[in-house]
Amino acid sequence: MEPVQSEMSVLVNGKSHDVGDDMNVPMKTMMEDDLYDDPEGTLAENVEFLPSSESKKPRFTDFEGKTSFGMSVFNLGNAIMGSGILGLAYAMSNTGIILFLFLLTAVAVLSLYSIHLLLKASGVVGIRAYEQLGFRAFGTPGKLAAGIAITLQNIGAMSSYLFIVKSEFPLVIQAFLKADVNSGEWYLNGNYLVVLVSLTVVLPLAIMKQLGYLGYTSGFSLSCMVFFLISVIYKKFNIICPFEEFTFNNTAVHLIPTEMSLTDIHHDGHVVDDGQCSPRMFTVNSQTAYTIPILAFAFVCHPEVLPIYTELRNPSKKKMQHVSNISIFIMYVMYFLAALFGYLTFYSNVEAELLHTYSKIEPYDTLILCVRLAVLTAVTLTVPIVLFPVRNAIQQMIFPNKTFNWIRHIVIAVTLLSLINMLVIFAPNILGIFGIIGATSAPCLIFIFPAVFYIRIVPKEDEPMSSRSKILVSRWTEISLKSLRF
Ligand SMILES: NC(=O)CC[C@H](N)C(=O)O
Numbered sequence: 001m002e003p004v005q006s007e008m009s010v011l012v013n014g015k016s017h018d019v020g021d022d023m024n025v026p027m028k029t030m031m032e033d034d035l036y037d038d039p040e041g042t043l044a045e046n047v048e049f050l051p052s053s054e055s056k057k058p059r060f061t062d063f064e065g066k067t068s069f070g071m072s073v074f075n076l077g078n079a080i081m082g083s084g085i086l087g088l089a090y091a092m093s094n095t096g097i098i099l100f101l102f103l104l105t106a107v108a109v110l111s112l113y114s115i116h117l118l119l120k121a122s123g124v125v126g127i128r129a130y131e132q133l134g135f136r137a138f139g140t141p142g143k144l145a146a147g148i149a150i151t152l153q154n155i156g157a158m159s160s161y162l163f164i165v166k167s168e169f170p171l172v173i174q175a176f177l178k179a180d181v182n183s184g185e186w187y188l189n190g191n192y193l194v195v196l197v198s199l200t201v202v203l204p205l206a207i208m209k210q211l212g213y214l215g216y217t218s219g220f221s222l223s224c225m226v227f228f229l230i231s232v233i234y235k236k237f238n239i240i241c242p243f244e245e246f247t248f249n250n251t252a253v254h255l256i257p258t259e260m261s262l263t264d265i266h267h268d269g270h271v272v273d274d275g276q277c278s279p280r281m282f283t284v285n286s287q288t289a290y291t292i293p294i295l296a297f298a299f300v301c302h303p304e305v306l307p308i309y310t311e312l313r314n315p316s317k318k319k320m321q322h323v324s325n326i327s328i329f330i331m332y333v334m335y336f337l338a339a340l341f342g343y344l345t346f347y348s349n350v351e352a353e354l355l356h357t358y359s360k361i362e363p364y365d366t367l368i369l370c371v372r373l374a375v376l377t378a379v380t381l382t383v384p385i386v387l388f389p390v391r392n393a394i395q396q397m398i399f400p401n402k403t404f405n406w407i408r409h410i411v412i413a414v415t416l417l418s419l420i421n422m423l424v425i426f427a428p429n430i431l432g433i434f435g436i437i438g439a440t441s442a443p444c445l446i447f448i449f450p451a452v453f454y455i456r457i458v459p460k461e462d463e464p465m466s467s468r469s470k471i472l473v474s475r476w477t478e479i480s481l482k483s484l485r486f
Helices: 002-006 019-023 027-033 069-080 083-093 097-125 130-138 140-177 190-206 211-236 288-299 302-311 317-349 354-361 366-398 406-426 430-457 468-485
Strands: 010-012 015-017
Touching: 069 211, 069 302, 069 317, 069 366, 083 097, 083 140, 083 288, 083 317, 083 354, 097 130, 097 288, 097 302, 097 317, 097 430, 130 140, 130 302, 130 366, 130 430, 140 190, 140 302, 140 354, 140 366, 140 406, 140 430, 190 366, 190 406, 211 302, 211 317, 211 366, 288 317, 288 430, 302 317, 302 366, 302 430, 317 354, 354 366, 366 406, 430 468
Parallel strands: none
Antiparallel strands: 010 015
16 A cells, blocks of 8 residues: 555646545545446446545546546547558558458457556546556556656657658648749748647647647547548549559659569569559568557557546546547548558558658649648647647656646646657658557557556456456466567
């Protein structure tokens, strides 16, 4: 119990609280007596965590949320949907449709299950913060591991979003203004544009005190992604394969699959249509290994789940699980459609970043320009949501017992954004970011931490180690650790 007492003053969404303060009960009694879960689901949803003097109904005391169910779905959907969607068609081209669908389903189901574990563990601890679950399970090392993984993962994600702004925004402006690429105007320089967008759009949203306020921008961001998806589907019927690469001197060049060996090119120079314009159901190549990290990255939203839960109105585990089920299911469908139609447009020619592939064929097509604008708007509006848990993690790691302070809140946001801007200005390419971050922090946050925290936190009396779910979880942890080592 010792570490629990010293760390009970938590900062969730800027609000510092001693859990014991609210209820005037000794901390120890509270931690022992009150398991905040309602495993049977017998309590009415709206009374489960509300203060009630007569009943000893369990409740969270860290924050009283005001965000509606729908807005929470938007926020979680926005947290899931980011640049990950742009890499999925490439992943499909390296696995084939069937294998991709299988892996996508597996990652989506595991991702949902680990959200369930996080919610259950946070129900037992009574605190809705990922790092605090780490602390409860392993003390300070657990808290640091969770905090560092969240920080790395989300900084990686935000860098990839602003990298899209850097690479796409100048092209969109140039095309709409019909400006000359070499005119040297400042508004055609990606680096200036990233700084400008960060200052004018991201920063004001990032310094909001609560995530709930971002529901509207999240809704807008998701509609931009729906527009992206509809356009990808439409383009499949609009771009005819085999296609010609756009060149400035108007001489068409056939796109040759990057993986094609020299033997596929006949002596007379013509290219054999070896899967170039026909879909593969199942395939394995040197790039297939990237699939799991790409999918894991695309489904990460675990650092945002607990902050969103914190702000949910009349919260209950069941309600939050419902929010997560809806968001993950919608994203699952959108991811599959985007990957499928992206792949069926370009087949083996699809690049690691889907938008680049369109640009190669039709760089000045108005629809593609609008799609680029939509995607860069969507990811820009995701940055503040993803920044939120990083700020919480930093506050919990560096200032664990401090109350909310506007100056600290703003300074952390400004520092983080400056760091990300620097990274983006020097980052080599988007796949590098996916690869490094996706291969390390994303699997930890999705597969490993929720499982090990759950095993350590849920009391043995409640669920013995021999219970079905604990056996399942420990098997799963073993497999995840092995595959990570591999
Ligand atoms: N918190 C996060 O890292 C979100 C990443 C998000 N799933 C994406 O695809 O971009």
